[in-house]
Amino acid sequence: MGYDYAIVHLKYTIPPAILLSALYFPLHTRLDTYKLAFLITIAVLSTIPWDSYLIRTNIWSYPASVIIGPKLFDIPLEEVFFFVVQTWNTTLLYLLCSKATLHPVHLAREKKGDSWKWVKLVGQVGLGLVIKKSADWISEGKERTYLGLILAWACPFLFLLWSLAYQLLVNLPWTTTWLPIVVPTLYLWVVDSLALKRGTWVINSGTKTGIHVPGFGLELEEAVFFALTNCLIVFGLVAFDNAVAVLNIFPAHFPEVPALPSPALLIRALLLPAAAYDEDRMLGLQQSVDRLKRKSRSFYLASGTFSGRLRIDLVLLYSFCRVADDLIDNAQSSTEARDWVQKLRNYLELSYSAPMKGGDGSLRHARDRNQGVATHYAVQNFPQDAVLTLMLLPTERLNPEPLFELLKGFEMDLEFSQTGPSRDTPYSTPIRTESDLDIYGARVAGTVALLCIQLVLHHYPGASEQEAKRLMTAGHDMGIALQYTNIARDLAVDAANGRSYVPPPWLKKEKLTSESLLSALTSGKPDDDFLSRKIETMRSRLLDRSFLFYERSVGAIEELPSPARAPMRVAVESYMQIARELRTPGYRVKAGRATVPKWKRIAVAWKALMGPAKRRDGA
Incomplete structure (x- = not known):
């Protein structure tokens, strides 16, 4: 009885699992849980017979002094746990790398004469030849036996997965596929090299080639094993996502899709001919x-x-x-x-x-x-x-009224272009009062937010009529908040197009006019610091109005169906961060607009995913 193998897990496999779990936790969905359980079950069930055979035929072994003792089909429980933790870690890394990817856009309809059938065939032929060669090495029973057993076990699964999901395997960004294969493989090469040196597990010298990977001192067979197992995991995940992508994008073939599609439904989706894609x-x-x-x-x-x-x-x-x-x-x-x-x-x-x-x-x-x-x-x-x-x-799935209201908002914009600041004609604006600006915001942004809430409630039904009305009203107000932020950000850009959305009564209070504001903004630089401060006063007032609508509607996000809460927080907070940036001295400007650095956008999204803050105002 010993603890060497258990210590390998405590030092090398469990810490990455904890770290990846913590990183992915805010993004986790029920479908991800299903995916993890599905992949882990297949990994364990498909590996146990093969691993048990290797141990029983003494191709590799575990000294009694390095394992705790309990076994499953002659496999130490530490080894069984390794099947689980490797699949867990590689899957979570894949999920992190692919979260932003919308998989249906990487599908392709196949037609006569295109190259897809050759892409599929080349992969199949290549894997088929490897399977044939591995059978030859196993039948020889010499130093390539272990390598042949690895290839003969892994390549038929890869052949099947390639045949089902070759489009996504080719079309997905390398960061989605190769990165989750290469990073865990290199890491496990290091871990395995250390374990072999300590004698945690032993490979029979009569069935291995004796070739080592340069720089790692690792047996070739072990290097191939970890590379192929990570390929199997990622190929399996891509095949799963391929099936879900087909289910989601083709309602004509799959009118109803449950939140957790059955294995039978996933297989049906994978078997849908690419020639039938819309x-x-x-x-x-x-x-x-x-x-x-x-x-x-x-x-x-x-x-x-x-x-x-x-x-x-x-x-x-x-x-x-x-x-x-x-x-x-x-x-x-x-x-x-x-x-x-x-x-x-x-x-x-x-x-x-x-x-x-x-x-x-x-x-x-x-x-x-x-x-x-x-x-x-x-x-x-x-x-x-x-x-x-x-x-x-x-x-x-959308009520028509908000869409027609959106068009009325566009028409309000066109009222700016009928006349403009000149010597002969007075400046004309549809925004004459604060109420007009509220109406404009409601039409061009409140409508869009309301439509988003309609889609959420359609895909996650269950809200009562009263609850739905309250949520849509709050969404409408949040849209107005975001539009006020948009106007505050784009003062200079809008001025270049001859538009000032600042209500004249606000300008009058600062002894400005729409014409003088436009002139100051389009000159590239206000004439003096005094005028610059007045412009910032207008911007600040717009932001105050933005946060007013935001504060009275943000709480409703927590009343949305649970799968939509965190994503909606991200959508709102990512945009409201622009308002917070505008309140920060020396904010970053790009193409005349305040922008949020990429790292900060990610940080804001992460914070929003973790849960609602007690207060997310602009103070």
Whole structure:
């Protein structure tokens, strides 16, 4: 009886497990628990027969003086625990590396003549040849026996997983796949080298090649073993995520998806032919993700904490808002911009002209027919890169009123462009009072926040009508808070476009006018420190208003369905951090806007994931 192997765990495998568990805890979901349990069960059940055979045939052994004693099929319990802890550590590292990845955007529809079938075949042939060679080495019964047994055990599993998930294995970023393989492998090479030197486990010299890995002093077979086991874990995780991605992005094939899909459902998803994938949905989602990466870093960061079909719907909704905003902002004239607003309104009217609910076939047929009309209208009237975003807007899960209110907000923006500061015409603004600014914020941002809450309540039903109303009201107010922050941040950028959202009564109190404010902001530098202080006074007042709406609505986040609470905190706090930065002297400015350093955005998101703070104001 001894404790050497147990000490290996205490010193080398359990500490990383604790660290990775602590790091991932705020991001953890029920699906992650399911994934971990699924992978660990498969790892243990698939390894025990093989490991037991190696011990019984004396290919490797554990001296009685290094193990506590209890065994399972001749395998020391410390070794069984190793199967568990290695899978745990590699899985958590994979989950950390892949959390921000939206896996459905890395799928691809396969067509005749493309290269995917060759990618799949090359991998299969390569693994098949390795399996054949390993069988030869085992039959020889010489110094390559142990290496052959490792390859013959691992490669059939890799062959199966490659055949099922080759698209994601090729398309995912290397940080999602190779990093979680290489880092644990190198670490375990060091640990194993130390354990072999101490005699914690022993490899029979008659069945090993005697080749060592340079720099580690490690047996070649052990190096291959750890590399392949980590490949097995990551390949298995990618196959799991491939199945979930297929389930989430293709409602036509899988109308209902439980929070924890059964193994049978996962297999059905993996076996869905890639030729049957909906290319429009995949391309539209890819375009939406690219749009968010470019134009809304805060929301993109927050979106990674949502999961499943809710995350996809939120990305599509936000992409629609960005497309609509860009069409209007990039218009060459006020007339063209108003034409875009009208076209967006026409599209929404066509989309919502069909019944939104109804179980019989005739209603569904009417809805599909009218949606087809809306799609045709989008193709005929919108730029190519906007069409799929319009088509994929989840209108069947969204009430139409907030979307039409959003268009009214865009129309308020257009009132700035009818006249402007000049010698001959007075400056015109739709924002004449503080109430007007509240209305504007409600239309351009409160509506979007309200729609987000609608999607949350759709995907996680159970709230009463009264609760839902209260949550949507709070979401609406939070949207106004975020818009006030946006206006405070973009004073100079908006001024360059001839817009001042500061209510004239606020300016009058500081003995300013909209014209003088715009002139100061567009000059690049205010004329004097006195004027600069007045501009900061206006910015501070906007931020006060932002935090007023924030404080009266932030508590409602904790009343949301539990899977959406932490992600919604991240979404809100990531943006409100901009307001806090604006209250910090010497804040960072990029392209005329205050920005939050990346490390701080991550820190804020982390804090939000850990739970609600007692107070998150701008003090």
